[in-house]
Amino acid sequence: MKKALSVLLVLCFLTSFAFATGSKESTTAAPTAVAPATTIKDNLVIGVAQEINEQNPMMQNDQINNNCFALSHERVIFVDANKGYEIQPEIAESWNWKDDTHLIFHLFKNVRFSNGTPLTAADVAFTLNRARSSDPKQSKVSGTLKLITDVAALDDYTVQITTSAYSNELIYSLGAYPLAIQSKAAYEDPNNKKPWLIGSGAYTFKEWKEGQYVTYALNANYWNQEKSPSVAKEVTYKFLLEASQRVIALQNGEIDVCIDPPTTDIRFLKEDKNITVHTQAGTRLFYMGFNVLKAPFDNQKLRQAVSSAIDKETIISIVLDGRGKWQTSVLNRGAWSFLDNDQVKGGYAYDVARAKQLLAEAGYKPGELSVELFSATDDPYKTIAPIIQANLKEIGINVVIKSMDQATLKTECANGRQQMFLWRWNIGARVDETYRELFYTGFPTNYHQLKDKYVDEMADRVLTEKDAATRLKLSVDLQNYFVELVPQVPLYVPDLVIAYNKGLKGAYLTGGGAHDWSRAYIEK
Secondary structure, eight states: OOOOOGGGHHHHHHHHOOBOOOSSEESSOBSOOOOOSSOBOSEEEEEESSOOOOSSGGGOOOHHHHHHHHHHOOOSEEEEGGGTSEEEESSEEEEEEEETTEEEEEEOTTOBOTTSOBOOHHHHHHHHHHHTOSOTTTOSOGGGGTTEEEEEEEETTEEEEEESSOOSSHHHHTTSGGGOOOOHHHHHOTTOSOGGGOOOSSEEEEEEETTTEEEEEEOTTOSOGGGOOSOOSEEEEEEOOSHHHHHHHHHTTSOSEEESOOGGGHHHHHTOTTEEEEEEOOOOEEEEEEOTTSTTTTOHHHHHHHHHHOOHHHHHHHHHTTOEEEOSSSSOTTSTTOOOTTTSSSOOOSOHHHHHHHHHHTTOOTTSEEEEEEEESSTTHHHHHHHHHHHHHTTTEEEEEEEEOHHHHHHHHHTTOOSEEEEEEOOSSOTHHHHTTTTSTTOTTOTTOOOOHHHHHHHHHHHHOOOHHHHHHHHHHHHHHHHHHOSEEEEEEEOEEEEEETTEESOBOOTTSOOBOTTOEEBO
């Protein structure tokens, strides 16, 4: 699995990024970056629907935070979601499996952190070993690295990772922003109260004004300037939770990019000669989850009844104006081994009569059950929740919607206070990111509170099985098991829709929302 040497890094990086075009409606992205010859707007402003909540990469795995880390931090490798999850260099110029349990990385020799200090193998070993810690005050992603037994610096630029068993997905895990490389010296400095802010990315953290924005400024010590064409001096994520707010802000020039504009406004945005509307197939799954340990949804038949009562096509019509696909599998669309709706065995698609029968089999009469649905206060959750409420009323279940901000919702779910909840999930190349992080016993993001020995065993086998055909069968069997178990009701995957200033260049956009704006700018 050796990759290109450093002399090829520039070409590899530029061809890896998909760049937003200036066409009126973009469905694909241009293949290369070209340094602009005209004036560049100093600050690129991106309107987003969620505020950041954590600045230490390994203490989180939220998309909005990771989009920020794409500016300020780097990983050993880059996994290109737009090129079939191709693995490419980031701070490592090459890598290889020495054998089934030893993975070697060779680092570029000129990498520097934003404070000017060199980034070496000692920093990589420090970061990954800290991420492996079972102490929740040090890391919240240790479960992802459970097969790693040791990470060692063999010399200043060579890192060896030792595992207890072969892993199909370890190298992809290392391309995740929660494992972005941090400075060992910064953590050892008693005067540095926020060592996690130091990264090796093209930008560095400048300011976070809660409830308003977070801004990153160009990193004067960026180690690989030839990778970076002329870009914005600053990148700001402006927190505009209401979709209509973001549209107005885009049209009046307050922001340059509007993430997830409301479907009702897309036609008008397309008619604006100063705005481009970009669309591409999505991968991000929105779902309704159950707390399977808490009554009444410790009852599998009841979960099946609820699944049969939910009209996913109506949700897609109302929420997305038809721009999306409903699904049955818990895996994200496009992931390895994903089962489309016609490939799943069984399932509980919309069928009111069947839902009523399953409700009776669960031991409930219409009208005697009242449950709570935890929902975020912003779109699309606030629109989805009343539809589900109406669907369940039709079979005799009363739903009380409990609305809260996203941070509170996550805390409540992690603590197991929910009965039902609305959330979303997106993975890259790793199906283990779903099987383990959503459903594995004891994992912090297992909001379903699921404890299932079969699920745990199968997740481990999918991760470590070397025979491709056997591994595929294991993953297919596990998806079908979830269809019957119903720890969640997968709802839909929306198309990616982003509206932006027609002068935008250099943005890397993915169907799941894992965008990178570190090479982006507005050309005047």
